[in-house]
Amino acid sequence: MGGAGVSLVFDILGLVVIALAGLTLIWFVREKFLRASHPVKGGRHEGVVLPHDAPLELYANPFSHCSRKVTLAMAEYGLAFRYRQIELIETGWYQTISPAFLKINPAGLLPVLVHDGVPIFESDEILDYLGNLGTGDPLVPEEAEARARMQQWIAFCGISSDDPMGKIATHAGACIPGLTLPIFATMVQDIKIRHILVGILFHPDKKRPGFFLAARGMGLAKILKSGPAPALIRASRDAMRVHLQTINKSLEQSDGPWIMGSQLTLADISLAAIYIRLDETGWLDWFMQSDDLAAIAAHYKGWQARPSWQKAVTERRLDIIDAGRARLAEALASSAEIKSILHGAS
Structure with missing residues (x-):
């Protein structure tokens, strides 16, 4: 192969590298946009309706400290609910910052309670909310x-x-x-x-x-x-x-x-x-x-x-x-x- 041929090969390789770098950058920017999170206020978010298959759904993880509090309270109250396990990096992968979960909670945090499609954020807010739904013994004192x-x-x-x-x-x-x-x-x-x-x-x-x-x-x-x-x-x-x-x-x-x-x-x-x-x-x-x-x-x-x-x-x-x-x-x-x-x- 002559000098011109070698030069052409290097030119093509250079274009391939530039194209791959460009595609990588496009992928990164797109993923960064899709995975962007932001804080959300705790409590019930009226006006937001999420897809749901059951009246009560809990997005949680068995290793999550805050998820455990809510799961235990729901069991004490005798509530029927659908448990949707969301992975943490500790238990498998960063599902909490996946585009799909960020549509459930833009903050990327667990747990999330969904009641008839309406989300309730932050574990302590959820615990307060559950008191109005439970059929078991009350977990909040009257005095x-x-x-x-x-x-x-x-x-x-x-x-x-x-x-x-x-x-x-x-x-x-x-x-x-x-x-x-x-x-x-x-x-x-x-x-x-x-x-x-x-x-x-x-x-x-x-x-x-x-x-x-x-x-x-x-x-x-x-x-x-x-x-x-x-x-x-x-x-x-x-x-x-x-x-x-x-x-x-x-x-x-x-x-x-x-x-x-x-x-x-x-x-x-x-x-x-x-x-x-x-x-x-x-x-x-x-x-x-x-x-x-x-x-x-x-x-x-x-x-x-x-x-x-x-x-x-x-x-x-x-x-x-x-x-x-x-x-x-x-x-x-x-x-x-x-x-x-x-x-x-x-």
Whole structure:
């Protein structure tokens, strides 16, 4: 092939590269537009009607802290509903930022309750809304003072969408993200890297997919020795230890088996969501071995004996959570270094 032929080949290759780059850019811009999210106000959104097959539908994920609260409340109220599982990156892929789900919730957050096609956003708003629909025993006290105390417990257990870890010193819920990091690192080993890269490209919060990608590549031991993860975990652990002592003392002083006394309320449901996450991440056993939390143990056992627990929690267990939990337990048992990082002195 002469010089002119070689030049022609390179010209063609250059055009192919430019065309591919152009197509990639077009794809990225299109996906960015289709996956654009924005905040939405909590509560019922009148005027919005979504496709639905049942009077009540819940878009949720069994690993989602906020989804669990709502699912448990709906089971306690005896409500019939269709459960639409939406995947998180921790359980498979970023379905929450898929164009299809963003039509359900433009914020890309779970859970979402749909009542006769009308969406209700934010878990605590949904819990309030469910009180008007339930046929079971009421989960909200009649007395104003008791309702105010219940709301304080709900807030104490809540996780802010804006700043999830911003109040770890005063809110137990704010400790949950940090304490979940170790099991995130073990669960993510089952997630395809291409699914994590979707978050890097399109998720509004780059920190989470960045952590998942690093954990996927580095593994638990290395991720626990680098970056901000170790400090976040220890700060969350130490704060949660104080919060659990507060919860335990309040349970000891209550007049019944529940945090508000004889009536099971939304406050107990919020605490149950805390217990589940601490249990599946291995932290609950560690806290109970470190401190006298007998009242919490009894509270948790009481929850696990309820039919609602079977429906909302046991029947919705995910294999990927069990696999991540097993890997974490194995790492703690086999590595003194990992155990020291997670359970050692601050």
